[in-house]
Amino acid sequence: MCGGGYYEHKGDVLRQYFPTPIKIPALSFMEKGFESNSHWHELNKEQFIQRLLTRNNNEQCTCVVTIEPELEDANIHNRWPRIVQFSERID
Numbered sequence: 001m002c003g004g005g006y007y008e009h010k011g012d013v014l015r016q017y018f019p020t021p022i023k024i025p026a027l028s029f030m031e032k033g034f035e036s037n038s039h040w041h042e043l044n045k046e047q048f049i050q051r052l053l054t055r056n057n058n059e060q061c062t063c064v065v066t067i068e069p070e071l072e073d074a075n076i077h078n079r080w081p082r083i084v085q086f087s088e089r090i091d
Contacts (some may be wrong), residue, residue: 017054020088022062024046033076043083050082064086 024050028042043049051062069080084090 020051020054021065022051022053023084023086023090024051024062029081031077033075042054046086048086052082068090 024044028040029049031039031041033039052065053060053062058072065082066079067082068074069077073080
């Protein structure tokens with residue numbers, strides 16, 4: 001289950017691992033494009049990367065929640081980290 005991977009925001013696949021949404025502060029993030037080029041994206045102080053904390057017996061890990069990219073970013077990668085605002089509630 002663990003491995004620091006990603007989770008596509010599509011349903012209840014991880015329910016058995018008791019997922020808890022968390023916000024990770026970051027100044028920027030990098031995505032590798034389809035041609036393995038690095039693309040850096042800046043975040044502002046109100047933006048966070050959403051991850052899920054999961055539990056499996058005595059093991060805990062997190063994975064990045066991903067969504068489909070906006071049209072202008074679809075040429076870089078087929079999934080995108082879910083960026084949430086500081087004030088946004090994530091259940």
